[in-house]
Amino acid sequence: MKNWQIFLVFLLASYILFMSVKHHDPEYFSIHGIRYQVRIVNGFTNNSSLPLVIWCTSQDGDIGGRALQEGDDFSWDTRLSFWTSTPAFSCTMKWDRTRKKFEPFQVHRDTIKSGDSKKCLWLVKEGGFYFSNDEYNWVKDFSWS
Structure with missing residues (x-):
């Protein structure tokens, strides 16, 4: 993988983690x-x-x-x-x-x-x-x- 592809995968994984935690328990995440x-x-x-x-x-x-x-x-x-x-x-x-x-x-x-x-x-x-x-x-x- 090229550097920009790794960065894109990292951003996507971060977004998915953010959304799952945010929707799972919004009181504890900000x-x-x-x-x-x-x-x-x-x-x-x-x-x-x-x-x-x-x-x-x-x-x-x-x-x-x-x-x-x-x-x-x-x-x-x-x-x-x-x-x-x-x-x-x-x-x-x-x-x-x-x-x-x-x-x-x-x-x-x-x-x-x-x-x-x-x-x-x-x-x-x-x-x-x-x-x-x-x-x-x-x-x-x-x-x-």
């Missing part, structure tokens, strides 16, 4: 990219006197943090597009004297795991960090240690 929701929930039981403290940053700066009581959550949106790079996120979690640093959204890991929902949900419990894309089915991904 000219600014595909939106992903990242949410971290305190799933500890009976810890009303001991909150889960969370602080998150990205390569673009601080996202912020807070002390989460049982059932509280901390969330934000991020976008993937062809034109911009998605920032890497890092969160430090502190529960009692235990600390854990983890990445709540990684492009190569979570774009596939989140599926059509585009949700990257984390439930933090005594036993570790559990992932879900539907808030019903949770799979343990990380331990505290």
Whole structure:
């Protein structure tokens, strides 16, 4: 194939992808990219006197943090597009004297795991960090240690 033919095939494939995603789920796709929701929930039981403290940053700066009581959550949106790079996120979690640093959204890991929902949900419990894309089915991904 010649260069112009390769370019034409690329444009056509991009258009087809754009149209299929746009019509499939217009809420999550715009000219600014595909939106992903990242949410971290305190799933500890009976810890009303001991909150889960969370602080998150990205390569673009601080996202912020807070002390989460049982059932509280901390969330934000991020976008993937062809034109911009998605920032890497890092969160430090502190529960009692235990600390854990983890990445709540990684492009190569979570774009596939989140599926059509585009949700990257984390439930933090005594036993570790559990992932879900539907808030019903949770799979343990990380331990505290």
